[in-house]
């Protein structure tokens with residue numbers, strides 16, 4: 001089973017690359033951002049709770065995220081593997097994920113971290129905001145908050161996997177195809 005954590009700041013291209021990877025490797029895409037947006041669109045109580053955090057660019061509380069992921073993994077347990085996109089975003093989430101997977105006899109194969117300079121991230125998010133309809137893509141303050149939250153709370157997750165010998169960094173600037181090629185080369189060695 002291939003279980004990959006695709007990691008990087010907001011705007012790094014995780015969603016774009018995930019779409020291509022699930023097709024090539026026959027994996028299940030587990031994007032917590034997409035799951036929350038689905039709940040938000042359907043107006044569920046989870047969606048209402050998440051909305052206040054998401055629209056401000058803050059993190060949804062760990063226990064809410066972890067519960068949602070656990071449910072999704074269990075209902076998809078016949079999968080050939082997962083791409084985790086936008087999760088884990090805190091060390092507590094990473095620890096919970098390891099526990100969840102080991103209880104199911106699974107483990108993370110590796111983390112692939114996309115490296116993109118901050119100025120390029122901001123440009124990409126502003127550009128996406130013109131069509132995404134996402135409130136958090138359309139406001140300079142919210143974009144800045146998301147990058148700050150990433151640096152303060154999420155970046156330590158890379159060290160968590162590095163300590164397990166599971167981290168590979170990829171340069172995330174270039175054509176979508178070139179970056180996809182670099183990621184595929186890493187996965188092919190798992």
Ligand code: ADP
Pocket residue numbers: 009010011032033034036053054055057058059060061065085086087088089090093136146
């Ligand atoms: P981006 O990568 O563009 O920031 P996502 O679609 O991954 O966007 O996430 C959008 C928002 O959803 C985040 O800013 C946050 O509020 C919430 N969210 C998504 N995943 C998590 C998570 N693992 N933990 C906490 N909050 C999350």
